Amino acid sequence: MISLNVTVRGLDDAVYRRFKAKAVEEGLKIGEALTQAMKAWIEQGSGKRRIRLLDIEPFNWGAGTEKISVEIDKMLYGEEK
Numbered sequence: 115m116i117s118l119n120v121t122v123r124g125l126d127d128a129v130y131r132r133f134k135a136k137a138v139e140e141g142l143k144i145g146e147a148l149t150q151a152m153k154a155w156i157e158q159g160s161g162k163r164r165i166r167l168l169d170i171e172p173f174n175w176g177a178g179t180e181k182i183s184v185e186i187d188k189m190l191y192g193e194e195k
Contacts, residue, residue: 117145133147133148133151
């Protein structure tokens with residue numbers, strides 16, 4: 115494994131102090147603890163399900179709304195010429 119020396123800016127001071135205390139409590143160096151945290155975060159994923167436009171099911175808005183997309187297009191882009 116290659117070990118890097120990295121400078122990190124913009125850390126929240128209170129969070130860093132708590133993280134450092136937890137690392138000491140666990141008997142880890144900061145680099146080891148940070149590596150574990152980054153691996154866990156990567157493996158966890160975003161936690162959000164990505165929705166593709168093609169995955170969205172059509173929805174019936176009821177009678178009288180059959181041409182709503184055409185009306186919206188007119189509002190956004192103006193009348194067809």
